[in-house]
Amino acid sequence: MAVILGLESSCDETAAALVTSDRRIIAHRLAGQEERHRPYGGVVPEIAARAHAEKMTPLVEAVFAEAGARLSDVDAIAATAGPGLIGGVMVGLVTGKALALASGKPLIAVNHLEGHALSPRLVDPDLDFPYLLLLVSGGHCQILRVNGVGAYERLATTIDDAAGEAFDKTAKLLGLGFPGGPAVEKAAESGDPHAVPLPRPLAGSKEPHFSFAGLKSAVLRASESGQYGAEDIAASFQMAVIDCLRDRLNHILDRTERLAALVVAGGVAANGAVRAMLQELAGERDMRFVAPPLWLCTDNAAMIAWAGAERFAAGLNDPLDIPARPRWPLDETASAVRGAGVKA
Ligand SMILES: Nc1ncnc2c1ncn2[C@@H]1O[C@H](COP(=O)(O)OP(=O)(O)OP(=O)(O)O)[C@@H](O)[C@H]1O
Numbered sequence: 001m002a003v004i005l006g007l008e009s010s011c012d013e014t015a016a017a018l019v020t021s022d023r024r025i026i027a028h029r030l031a032g033q034e035e036r037h038r039p040y041g042g043v044v045p046e047i048a049a050r051a052h053a054e055k056m057t058p059l060v061e062a063v064f065a066e067a068g069a070r071l072s073d074v075d076a077i078a079a080t081a082g083p084g085l086i087g088g089v090m091v092g093l094v095t096g097k098a099l100a101l102a103s104g105k106p107l108i109a110v111n112h113l114e115g116h117a118l119s120p121r122l123v124d125p126d127l128d129f130p131y132l133l134l135l136v137s138g139g140h141c142q143i144l145r146v147n148g149v150g151a152y153e154r155l156a157t158t159i160d161d162a163a164g165e166a167f168d169k170t171a172k173l174l175g176l177g178f179p180g181g182p183a184v185e186k187a188a189e190s191g192d193p194h195a196v197p198l199p200r201p202l203a204g205s206k207e208p209h210f211s212f213a214g215l216k217s218a219v220l221r222a223s224e225s226g227q228y229g230a231e232d233i234a235a236s237f238q239m240a241v242i243d244c245l246r247d248r249l250n251h252i253l254d255r256t257e258r259l260a261a262l263v264v265a266g267g268v269a270a271n272g273a274v275r276a277m278l279q280e281l282a283g284e285r286d287m288r289f290v291a292p293p294l295w296l297c298t299d300n301a302a303m304i305a306w307a308g309a310e311r312f313a314a315g316l317n318d319p320l321d322i323p324a325r326p327r328w329p330l331d332e333t334a335s336a337v338r339g340a341g342v343k344a
């Protein structure tokens with residue numbers, strides 16, 4: 001049994017966790033920065049990096065105190081090395097390097113997206129490779145075939161915005177506050193999902209990819225028209241996103257070999273209506289549906305420690321000069337898609 005220390009700092013959550021290779025979360029701590037970014041309605045990279053620099057080492061101290069453990073009890077140190085806001089990534093990675101150097105234990109540089117992708121296996125010991133993964137977060141919207149640790153085949157991605165980004169922008173437009181995803185979900189509960197006619201971009205397209213930019217513009221027009229209440233727009237928007245996710249998943253499911261499990265990960269997986277749709281879809285396709293608990297969907301260090309445990313078991317360590325990477329696709333062989341900008 002190995003004990004892995006995980007560090008996460010790629011966006012606006014600073015987090016540390018101790019997780020074992022037999023799936024015990026010994027301790028996990030997280031310091032959010034919402035109140036620092038709220039005045040700007042979004043994450044400010046410089047403010048985020050400074051906050052990570054303040055909070056990271058005290059959080060490491062706190063998880064060791066909670067676990068009654070010391071650095072010498074750890075078998076490896078896993079830190080997010082990208083993708084993300086580079087100033088923040090550097091704080092966590094350099095902390096991980098320093099702890100690895102001080103302890104003489106191996107460093108494992110974790111791709112944050114691999115943290116999300118493997119997180120369902122932390123809570124479900126029966127989830128075996130390969131599985132079909134919908135990765136829906138603040139920066140990504142992808143369908144991947146997960147063949148094993150470090151073995152990801154990208155089947156679809158967004159050509160513009162990520163699904164979580166669309167939730168955040170919709171919340172901002174509707175004045176629902178920050179962070180946007182949970183605010184839109186809450187407003188949608190008291191709205192009519194059929195009240196506002198909104199597009200389903202790329203639904204029915206021959207290509208497998210996603211697009212959310214047009215939906216965001218339609219939300220802006222609906223909001224500016226003054227015809228609809230914020231709750232109805234939120235509910236109609238959420239329904240449109242769900243329809244797009246279902247359509248694109250069906251497109252892939254119709255064209256690929258059936259896998260045993262449909263898995264969701266990333267912040268948008270915390271959305272109850274999204275989960276309900278995926279559960280139903282998995283049922284229709286005779287697949288098992290696996291979703292991490294809500295707290296494991298958004299950024300946290302337990303998923304980074306777990307990805308570290310999986311990589312450690314596979315003998316995958318990294319040298320101390322490994323760089324921090326602002327961009328780092330899970331499937332490095334996947335080609336950029338039309339109009340994809342930075343989201344390939
Ligand atoms: N209940 C919810 N409904 C819809 N979206 C949600 C919900 N909760 C969180 N989100 C969205 O999830 C995103 C945050 O997820 P996560 O922390 O995984 O993303 P990230 O780390 O910013 O991006 P990435 O993992 O791609 O680098 C935000 O865009 C947020 O609005």
Ligand SMILES: [Mg+2]
Pocket residue numbers: 112116137138266267298299
């Ligand atoms: Mg994330």
